[in-house]
Amino acid sequence: MVEWTEQERSIINGIFANLDYDDVGAKALCRCLIVYPWTQRYFGAFGNLYNAEAIKTNPNIAAHGVKILHGLDRAVKNMDNIKATYAELSVLHSEKLHVDPDNFKLLSDCLTIVIAARLGSSFTPETQAAWQKFLAVVVSALGRQYH
């Protein structure tokens, strides 16, 4: 089981309490598709992904980014049992969506960059450490049910 300090819980809850889901979710997924273009393979049905501009203005991508970010809410509410919380989602990503779990880390890095850009100087090293620890636990849980 993952051990969280009070400070880490407070940092994670604080970030999510003040999060603009519509903006951050959309930006994080767009950034992932632009910075790591091979991730576009999972979004064939989403419409025009031909270039950065198209990706940034694609409403399906924006909506999906928001959906993904809200998916993290479950982890925030169940920080002491993220592995079990995401068991079903892990199966979904493996069996139905066929997503290479390596890509979870890529999206999480893009989300970190977007959060860092929004928080600026308040994205201190302590905040970064807690945030990245949280995302690492989520990424691990999502990859857990692959076989």
Add this chain to the structure above:
Amino acid sequence: MSLTEKDKTAVKTLWGKISKSADAIGADALGRMLSVYPQTKTYFSHWSDLSYGSGPVKAHGKKVMSGVALAVSKIDDLTAGLQDLSELHAFQHVSNFHRNKILSHCIMVVIATLFPKDFTPEAHVATDKFLSCLALALSEKYR
């Protein structure tokens, strides 16, 4: 994944905007790396103080960024341009190739916090590629 002309232009444009803050970026990135990824401290055990903002960390952060500046100026042939630095890092067994990604990530996080409007997705992909190529050129002499 080699750098296209578009990548090189994007890197140089971004560098033009951030280079004045290079020392601060280096100090912050290195300090973050040591505290967020404690396993990297193993490479600096000879320093008196590994805490964020310490003298040795700031001084080395500055050196790291002058290495980045050199790389920007030698962007058309990073392997040749960074040869001396590669030998330095290799023969002193200074680092492990796989750790370069960690420092690259920290550098980009710092740029994002300081220059949110300039670190667009397009600038991000070019910078990510550039830092990967830099790391590869730096590790040329590792084995």
